[in-house]
Amino acid sequence: xxxxRALAVGVLAAGMMSHQPHAQSFGRTPSASxxxxxxxxxxxxxxxxxxxxxxVAQGRAVYDExxxxxxxxxxxxxxxxxxxxxxxxxxxxxPIKTVGSYWPYATTLFDYIRRAMPYQAxxxxxxxxxxxxxxxxxxxxxxLPAEGGLDRASLPRxxxxxxxxxxxxxxxTAGWTAAR
Amino acid sequence: xxxxxxxxxxxxxxxxxTAGLTTSPAGADTLANVPAREPGAPLSARSExxxxxxxxxxxxxxxxxxxxxxxxxxxxxxxxxxxxxxxTPTDLHYERSHAxxxxxxxAKHRLLVHGLAARSLVLTMDDIRAMPSVSRVAFLxxxxxxxxxxKAADPTLTVQNxxxxxxxxxxxxxxxxxxxxxxxxxxxATWMLAEGADGAAVARSIPLTEEIMAEGILAYAQNGEPxxxxxxxxxxxFLPGLEGNLSIKWLRRLKFGDQPFMTRWExxxxxxxxxxxxxxxxxxxxxxxxxxxxxxxxxxVRPGPVRISGLAWSGHGxxxxxxxxxxxxxxxxxxxxxxxxxxxAQVRFEMDWVWAGAPTGIVSRATDEMRNVQxxxxxxxxxxxxxxxxxxxxxxxxxxxxxxxVRNALS
Numbered sequence: 078x079x080x081x082r083a084l085a086v087g088v089l090a091a092g093m094m095s096h097q098p099h100a101q102s103f104g105r106t107p108s109a110s111x112x113x114x115x116x117x118x119x120x121x122x123x124x125x126x127x128x129x130x131x132x133v134a135q136g137r138a139v140y141d142e143x144x145x146x147x148x149x150x151x152x153x154x155x156x157x158x159x160x161x162x163x164x165x166x167x168x169x170x171x172p173i174k175t176v177g178s179y180w181p182y183a184t185t186l187f188d189y190i191r192r193a194m195p196y197q198a199x200x201x202x203x204x205x206x207x208x209x210x211x212x213x214x215x216x217x218x219x220x221l222p223a224e225g226g227l228d229r230a231s232l233p234r235x236x237x238x239x240x241x242x243x244x245x246x247x248x249x250t251a252g253w254t255a256a257r
Numbered sequence: 258x259x260x261x262x263x264x265x266x267x268x269x270x271x272x273x274x275t276a277g278l279t280t281s282p283a284g285a286d287t288l289a290n291v292p293a294r295e296p297g298a299p300l301s302a303r304s305e306x307x308x309x310x311x312x313x314x315x316x317x318x319x320x321x322x323x324x325x326x327x328x329x330x331x332x333x334x335x336x337x338x339x340x341x342x343x344x345t346p347t348d349l350h351y352e353r354s355h356a357x358x359x360x361x362x363x364a365k366h367r368l369l370v371h372g373l374a375a376r377s378l379v380l381t382m383d384d385i386r387a388m389p390s391v392s393r394v395a396f397l398x399x400x401x402x403x404x405x406x407x408k409a410a411d412p413t414l415t416v417q418n419x420x421x422x423x424x425x426x427x428x429x430x431x432x433x434x435x436x437x438x439x440x441x442x443x444x445x446a447t448w449m450l451a452e453g454a455d456g457a458a459v460a461r462s463i464p465l466t467e468e469i470m471a472e473g474i475l476a477y478a479q480n481g482e483p484x485x486x487x488x489x490x491x492x493x494x495f496l497p498g499l500e501g502n503l504s505i506k507w508l509r510r511l512k513f514g515d516q517p518f519m520t521r522w523e524x525x526x527x528x529x530x531x532x533x534x535x536x537x538x539x540x541x542x543x544x545x546x547x548x549x550x551x552x553x554x555x556x557x558v559r560p561g562p563v564r565i566s567g568l569a570w571s572g573h574g575x576x577x578x579x580x581x582x583x584x585x586x587x588x589x590x591x592x593x594x595x596x597x598x599x600x601x602a603q604v605r606f607e608m609d610w611v612w613a614g615a616p617t618g619i620v621s622r623a624t625d626e627m628r629n630v631q632x633x634x635x636x637x638x639x640x641x642x643x644x645x646x647x648x649x650x651x652x653x654x655x656x657x658x659x660x661x662x663v664r665n666a667l668s
Contacts, residue, residue, distance in 0.1 A: 103388065103439055104378040107369060112377060115369050115510055118450055118460060118518050168534030172644050179536075180525050189521040193356065193457035243528060243538040249464045250539050252447055253516055 117200075119188040123233030126187065130228030131209025133221055139202065139210040143195045152176075152217040157196075161217040164238060177218025181243055183227075183235035186211045208232070312336055314349060315417055320404050323418065331355075332399065334421025337550040337568065343596050343605045344394070345424035347480045352487045353399050353422065355522075356456030359507055363483075363491040366454070368475075372513035375441025382477070382491050388431040391474060395497040395601045396570045397504060398423035398543045400527055403649030405665075406634075412656075412664040416553035419653060419665060423546075423570065425603040426479045428495045433473030436511070446513035450520075451494050454509040461503050462517035463496070464539070472497050475508065498572030498601040499541045500648075502527055532642030543572035544650040545631045547579055547606070547623035558661045560614040565592070570603040571625035578624040579606040585618035585654065586633060586668065592621070600626075612657070618666060620654040634668045 119125040131139075141150075149155030152175070153162060163173030172178075176186055191207050193199050202210065208227045215221040220235065227235070245254050306312065316330030317323040327333075333352040335345055345351075363382040371377035402422035405414055437443055443465070452460040463469060476495040477484060484490040489506030496503050502522060517523065517539070528536040547569035552558045565583075569576045576598045580589040592606040606621070622631045632640070637651035656666040 103384045104370075104380040107371070107377050107379045111379070112369065112371055116371070116512070117458065118452070118512065118520070120514075120516065121519050122516075167530060167536075167644075168532065170643075172530055172534070174525065174530075176525075180521075182519050182524060185519050185521055185524050188518075189525075192460065193521075196356065196456070199356070199456050199458070242535050243524070244531075244535055246537060246539045246541065249466065249541050250517075253464075256516075 117188070117192055119184045119191070121182045121184050121233065123184060123229065126184070126229040126232060127204040128229060129204035129208055130226060131205045131207070131212055132226035133209075133212045133216040133223055135205075135226075136209035136211070136213025136216070139206045140213050143202070144210065147196065152214060160214055164218075167239070167242065175218065176214055177220060177238065179239050179242070181237055181240050183211070183215060183220075183232055183237055186214060187227075187232060312339055312346070312349060314352065315421065317418075320407075321411065332401065332422060334417050335424050337416045337420060337548070338553055338556070340550070341566070341605070343425055343568070343603050344480070345426060345603075347426070347482065347485065350397075350424040350426060350479070350488060351399065351422045353401070353501065354455060354487075354506070355459050358486045359455050360486065361454060361491060361507060366491050366509070368492060368508060369510045370436060370440050371511075372443075372450070373446040373515060374437075374443045374513050378440055380436075385431055385475060385492060386477060388435055390429055391432050392427055392429040393472075393474065393495075393497065394425065394427045394599050395495070396423055396425045396543075396603045397495070397501050398546075398570070398572075400500040400502065400543075400647035403546075403651070403653075404646055406651075406653075406667065407643045407646065407649060410665045410667045412666070413555065414665040415555050416548060416550050416653075419554065420548045420550075422501075423568075423603065425570070427481065428474055428476045429478035429481070430474040430476035430492075430495065433475060433494075434470055436475060437470070443513045446515060448514050448517050450510070450512040450514065450518050451503070451505040451508060452510040452512075453489075453505045454507040459502070459505060459522060460510075460518070460520045461505060461522055462514075462520065463494075463503055464517075464541075465513075469496060469499075498543060498574075500527060500543060503541060527647055529641070529645035529647050532644065537645075540648055543570075544648065545569075545571035545573060545576075545623050545625045545629040546650040547576075547621045547631055548653045549581070549619055549621050549655060552619070552657070552663045553655055554663060554665045556663045558612055558657060558663060560612055560661070563610045563612045565608045565610055565619060565621075567592075567606055567621050568603045569606055569621070569623035570601070571623065571627075571629065572601060573629055574600045574626040576604050576623050577626050580622050580624075581606075581608045581610075582620050582622075583610050583612075583617060586620050586652070589622070612661075614659065614661075616657060616659050618654045618656050618668070620652050620668075622652050 147157040152160035163175045163178035166173045212227040314333040316327045316333045318325045318329045335351045368380040399422035449463045474495040492508045493506045528538045530536045549567040551566045569579045579592045581592045592608040595605045598604040624630045634651040654666045
């Protein structure tokens with residue numbers, strides 16, 4: 078007969094065994110539509126952009142209704158981050174970093190608005206509204222004309238004024254910069 | 258190295274007795290004044306701090322904008338002026354978020370792992386907690402730590418204001434590597450997007466370096482308990498030694514790719530403007546750093562023995578040496594580490610000093626195992642300019658006036 082001590086050890090081991098997982102037992106495979114619902118990022122080459130489009134004029138209406146309260150009437154003088162102007166200030170004692178003066182990729186604007194803005198109701202704008210308000214912010218920065226607009230094809234082609242203003246750190250980006 | 262000979266124990270005791278006499282007359286103290294013993298309060302489910310101990314963070318809205326109503330705050334700083342040892346108390350770990358602190362139900366939380374991987378997976382918190390775990394004591398530091406002193410030194414700042422955006426905890430979770438193996442490996446991926454379930458869905462592209470693959474953790478616990486909401490409950494990424502915002506809180510998605518995704522945080526936000534108007538990008542490592550926490554900003558010292566105490570840390574590895582100068586950086590003496598230095602963790606140092614009463618500056622400098630030495634401010638600014646906003650790691654000088662007032666200074 079086994080001693081109580083040996084029995085206890087055996088029980089303990091069995092208990093541990095029953096929690097001992099094997100690889101296949103973790104998680105489940107998501108459906109393609111589940112992934113699509115969460116896969117919100119947009120890359121500089123345009124990968125991830127949804128169908129749709131919007132104009133500067135449409136964007137002004139979206140902006141006035143959803144954004145101006147925090148970012149000011151024309152992307153300036155709001156209670157939150159300034160979104161326009163500042164070009165030519167980056168090497169001065171008082172650099173002003175805005176979408177127009179600092180951001181290297183227009184795709185980042187779409188990505189950021191889609192994931193984070195308007196602040197109090199993220200992800201509440203449609204794809205068309207997001208294209209439109211992105212176009213309007215680029216217009217406020219002199220990057221798109223008043224009659225301009227954006228869609229999946231044109232957004233990645235927008236050349237931002239500060240596109241070449243960044244120095245990627247070699248230690249972390251060597252492979253990527255070499256591939257460019 | 259040192260200008261003054263090391264103080265013998267005898268002399269130190271003598272000095273402290275003299276100082277003692279000038280401050281608290283020995284005759285006033287009597288054991289008769291110590292309250293009598295009595296039965297204490299009932300035991301409890303949680304240990305609260307003593308009513309005699311006052312500890313709290315300071316919420317801030319921007320450099321110099323503090324204290325603020327917490328709804329306007331973007332960060333909240335650790336009170337290093339009142340902490341000892343090397344580990345940060347759980348509730349005082351610094352806090353930074355971009356859209357507040359979400360209230361996530363772990364039963365409903367999911368992690369989606371997909372992209373350039375052999376297969377995609379959805380994991381529950383039960384799945385993740387059932388995986389083999391690792392624990393690691395390491396610091397986490399906001400890239401904004403030190404941002405108060407880029408252009409000028411406000412003399413009213415405490416060390417909580419200047420350096421309160423770094424903390425050290427034991428973090429527990431699943432090795433990143435384990436999850437990568439679960440999806441069948443990611444041989445063609447070089448970058449990984451990590452995304453949070455917060456209102457801003459904060460997301461960063463993480464280069465899949467050997468170091469990150471080996472040391473990354475999907476953490477669900479801090480100091481032995483589930484993460485607190487402010488720190489990412491129920492799940493966060495933890496990347497030792499690298500800028501804090503990479504350690505995405507409230508982690509809900511990992512996507513593998515072959516190039517950076519260029520989110521707002523790695524373009525518009527956490528990039529460092531240099532003097533020429535160009536910006537360093539993916540400057541991810543937290544450099545060797547140290548600060549004297551006592552005596553520090555807004556404290557007062559008296560002539561006589563002063564024990565200098567502080568913290569040192571480096572994203573490159575272990576701290577191997579901390580030196581302290583009590584003459585504004587002219588000469589240096591080795592400080593003593595009060596605990597074993599762990600890689601990429603804060604460690605406390607101490608040094609005994611006798612302040613003669615003349616105005617001076619006290620400053621520390623740390624050296625890590627890769628032989629990186631913390632630069633003085635002039636050398637640091639000559640290299641980076643004053644516009645970078647993030648990644649400030651120059652030596653911190655505290656000026657001491659003839660009256661003994663300790664104040665923040667540039668050098």
